[in-house]
Amino acid sequence: MLRLKTFGGLSLEGDEGPLTGAAAQRRRLVLLASLAAAGxxxxxxxxxxGLLWPxxxxxxxxxxLSQALYALKRDTGEDExxxxxxxxxxxxxxxxxxxSEFEHAIARGDFEAAANLYSGPFLAGVFISEAVEFEHWLDGVRLRLSQAAEQALEHLAMDAESRRDFATATSWWRRLLGLDALKTRAVLGLMEALVARGDRAEALRTAERHAQRVREDLDGExxxxxxxxxxxxxGTPSRLPVIADEMIGRDDELRVATSLIERSDLSLLTxxxxxxxxxxxxAIHVARAVEPRVDRVWFVDLSALRDSAGVMPAVASACGVQPEPGRDPVDxxxxxxxxxxxLIVLDNFEQVVDAAGAVARLVNVAPQxxxxxxxxxxxxxxxxxEFFVAPLALPEDPTDIGALRANSAVRLFLRRAAAANPSLAVDDDTLGAAARICARVDGLPLAIELAAARCRLMSPRTIATRLESGLDLVSGGGRDMPARQQAIRETVAWSVALLSDAERRVFARLGAFAGGASVAAAEWVCADNNDDASSALDALSALVDASLLMPEPAPRDDPRLRMLETVREFAMDALLRSSEKEAVLGRHAEWYRRLAMQLEPRLTGETQQDALSTLARDHANLGCALDWMIRSDHAEGALALAAALWRYWLVRGHLEEGxxxxxxxxxxxxxQLPELDQLRADAMTGAGTLAQNTGAVVAAKTCxxxxxxxxxxxxxxxxxARALADLGWIAWRQCDFGKARQLSNECLTLAEExxxxxxAALALTNLGATxxxxxxxxxxxxxxxxxxxxxxxVADRRGxxxxDTFLAWT
Incomplete structure (x- = not known):
């Protein structure tokens, strides 16, 4: 009888020991191992x-293959x-x-036999050069077998515990840790078994070894x-709230925040x-990471407080400090x-921020x-x-399925969706819908979790479609969530309620902006009057401090601010309910009309790129301004804005939108009013240019x-002259070369005059092409x-x- 060993290595033995010769060549033994794994x-x-000779x-x-089979049969003496x-x-x-014996043992429930057979990874140390498919196949088989072995060992350990045989349970847990030294269930199981045997010291050493290995091997917590x-x-139970599930997508933030709070020169991290x-x-995860290295951690939830004077008494109570009449709680x-x-964690400080002075005093009198x-x-x-906690990063390419699977926001949605609906199938359609949902809610973890909870009744695709029309669907969180987090709107409302009246007015006015705004635009549009645009600056700063408005990376001389879309929708609702709606939207439209008209002459010169980039940053705002002007029947402004923008739409490829x-x-x-004829002609020039660039030549000629x-x-x-040049180009496109030459010559003469x-350059291009x-x-x-x-x-690089392209053809 021949015996093939595949766990922990690869060898073939007969009754008289290991086989040698041609049959023992690596690829031929791998052939036998592959067939053994196939059963x-x-x-x-x-x-x-395909696996072995790619x-x-x-x-x-x-x-x-035929030669390998022949050698194996010959050297083993077994034709069959x-x-x-x-x-x-x-x-x-x-x-x-x-x-094969391992898999048979697993199938019949003989986990002890299976555990004894598994002596290491399948084909450990085996490598075949230039065989990528084999490596992929081997990874899959190894994973399947190792998971089966781990499940067998966990079953054996838990069975021993159920029989209160903690010595045997300890042995099995150790065996499991030998396969996966970082397996949380195995570490906890071993610690519990050791404690049950009375060996608390070894249980603590097990935790310390785990912590050291994670920090050294994974650079984590x-x-x-x-x-x-x-x-x-x-004997010092944790005072931190229990969070049952893991934190997804915050590894970098956890590492940085933990290193900051442990710095000797830092006492307060917000x-x-x-x-x-x-x-x-x-914050809870940071506190947990720090907990083993400090004497005590306390968690103080301030969400129920409204009076700043109650903060320090709440801290004292949490720390077990008894109040003394006449004595400052800080002392x-x-x-x-x-x-x-x-370490003291103060959670939800925003509504008692006036207690900051007391916090400063505590830092001064208690530096430890x-x-x-x-x-x-x-x-x-x-x-x-300050450490700013941003929303989760969104996928850059929603069509890259691999990137979607790895994206933290999408992973969070899928994890919570699976908890709500365990039968949810994660296919490409689900991943794409998850990405759209995460983008719609700005990557906010709370909103993602609220949306995922809807998977109990809806598919991700349906949720994504419903969210396109509003965020009301993002509500109904877990009953253990605070009331202010039961819906995303309540979360925003909680922050807005803490603002002053002036700050709330500016917050609502900012709802007019889509896709962010420059500081200058926000100041001017949100000011109380045209003569004092700076009056809004303090309110804008306060909104940044309140995390309702965020600075955005931008060129040095054009700082920008933006709202998360979830926040902007709340602000826009507030604006639409206010009596100043039309006034604010009108100021917004006027700002962008002026901006576009100011930049329009620069769209064809040396500064073209800067002008195009400025307009691109405000693409959404420009659309909102145009829409308001059209709906308000502000024809002069709409004509002027559209005429100023058509070249931007042309160069940046927004042809159909334009x-x-x-x-x-x-x-x-x-x-159509006569006094607007010239503005109308400017806009029609843009309409014709965009039309002919999309192939609509007849429509362009009409314009x-x-x-x-x-x-x-x-x-x-x-x-x-410009109209003659445009018509000459249309004639050339229609192959009416005589007409093209006549119109272009007429244009050239007039333009030179x-x-x-x-x-004139346009006319010469027409004549050259003709x-x-x-x-x-x-x-x-x-x-x-x-x-x-x-x-x-004239620095017309595009021209x-x-x-020169035509020149290259001549």
Whole structure:
């Protein structure tokens, strides 16, 4: 009988010891191991060849397989060692393997036999060069077998515990830790078994070894449950709230915040951020990480307090300090904690922020005390070190399935969704819907969890669709959540209620902005009057401090602010309910009309890129401004704004969007007024340009002909020349080369008379393209070279590239 050993290595033995010769070659033994792992199902010849000889062509690979089978049969003396032709299986009457015996033992519930057979990872140390598919297959088999072994050992340990045989349970738990030294269940199981045997000291040493291994091997923090259990064994049970589930996507924040609070020169760390970002959860995990290295940790929930005077008495009560008549609680706390290294967590400080002075005094009189504070606004005292807790990062590419699976926000949604609906299938559609949900709620952990809870009744796709029309669906959290976190709107409302009246007015006005705003824009739009735009600056600063408004990375000379969309929706609702709605939306539209008109002349010169980037940052705001002007029948403003923006839409590729806006503006009845003719012609020039760039040549011609009529009626020479150039280009596109030449020559003559260099360059491009397509290459080169030179004079880099492209064709 032959015996194949696959756990912890790879070898083949007969009755007289290990086999040698050709049969013992590595790839041939791997062939036997692969068939052993396949069991009675066997493996097809194609599958074996793909795994073991991927580098060879099909004929050579099949020959290598046949040669390997022949060598194995010859050297073992067993012609029936491998059975079958198209599908290969091992003959279990001739060869026995530990892997097949292991799987049979698991199947019949003989976990002790299975545990004794598993002596290490399947094919440990085995490697085949240039066999990527084999490596993938091997990883999968190893994982399946190791998980089965771990489950067997855990079953054996728990069975021993149920029989109160803690000595045997300890042995099995140790065996399990030998397979996975960081397995939380195994560490806790071993500690509990040791305690049951009366060996508390070894249980504590087990926790210490776990903590050291996690810090050294993973550069992380030990499991909170293990540390809390260890703390309870020392006779100092943890005072921190119990959080049953893990924290997802905050590893970096946990590491940085923990290192900060442990710094000798830092006494007060404030975790700030918008409501729902997970400040409390992060603070608890930081406190758990620090707990083994301080004398005591206390957690003080301030959410029920409304009077700042009650903060220090609440801290004293949590720390077990008895009040003394006439004595400041701060002095009592400092005296009681003198000489002890302690951490005090103050949760939900924002509504009692006036107690910051008392906190500052405690820091001064008790320097050995560390304070970890969670608040939606800074305390604003000298000792404070602020750590901003941002929402979870969103997927950059919603079509990259691998990236979606790894994304923290998506992982959080899927984890909570699975808890709400264990039968939820995680396929590509689910991942895509999860990504849309996370983006809609700005990556806020609280909102993600509230949305995931809806998976009890809805599919992720349905939730994503419903959220597109509003955030009311994001409510109904767990009953253990505070009332202010039962819906995302209540979370925002909690922060807004803490603002002054002036700050609330500015908060509502900021709802007019979409996608953020420059500080200058926010100041001007949110001011109480045109003459005092700076009046809003203090309120804006307060909103940043309250985490309702966030600074946004931007060029140095153009600082920007933005609201999370969840917060902005609340602000917009407040604005729409207010009496100043139309006034604020009008100021918003006016600011962006002025901005666009100021930048419009720069969209074709040396500063084109800066102007385009500025407009791109406010793309959403520009759309909101146009929409308000159209709905308010403000035709002059709408025409001016659309006319100023069409070149931005053209260069940045927003062609269909630009056409849609221009169509809405030009359809306004008031835009037909004679006094607006020139503005209307400007907008129609944009409409025609965008139309012809999308292939709508006939529609473009109609626009340009109307523009020409208006320019002639107003005797606008430059405008006439530009319209002739546009019509000449349309004629060229329609292959009416005679008409193109006539219109472009007329344009060139007029443009040169009035000094319109940019328009003259357009005419020369038309003439060059016409000559090129007529076969007059010398004429084409001359016209296009003149066009390129003129475009360089006016710093029209896009135009230079256009002319030079035609030149390259000549």
């Amino acid at each position: 009675q199902k066997g493996m097809s010849r194609d599958a074996v060849v 580098e060879a062509d099909e004929a050579r690979a099949r020959a290598a 060692l491998v059975l079958g032709h198209d599908v290969l299986t091992l003959n279990s009457d001739i060869l026995r393997s530990d892997v 030990p499991n909170a449950r293990i540390m809390a259990y260890a703390s309870s064994l020392r 975790l700030t951020g918008a409501g729902g970002t997970g400040k409390t959860r992060l 009592g706390i400092a005296s009681s904690l003198a000489g002890r290294r302690v 005390v560390k304070l970890l504070v969670t608040s939606r606004m800074r305390l604003g005292i000298r000792a404070e070190h 056409r849609a806006w221009l169509a809405r503006v030009l359809d306004m009845a008031a835009s 340009f002909e109307a523009v020409l009529a208006i320019r002639r009626a107003h005797d606008d020479a430059t405008g006439i 009035v000094g319109a260099t940019r328009v 000559a090129l397509f007529e076969g007059n290459f010398l004429e084409a080169c001359e016209a296009l070279e003149r066009s390129s030179a003129m475009r360089q004079q 230079v590239a256009f002319s």
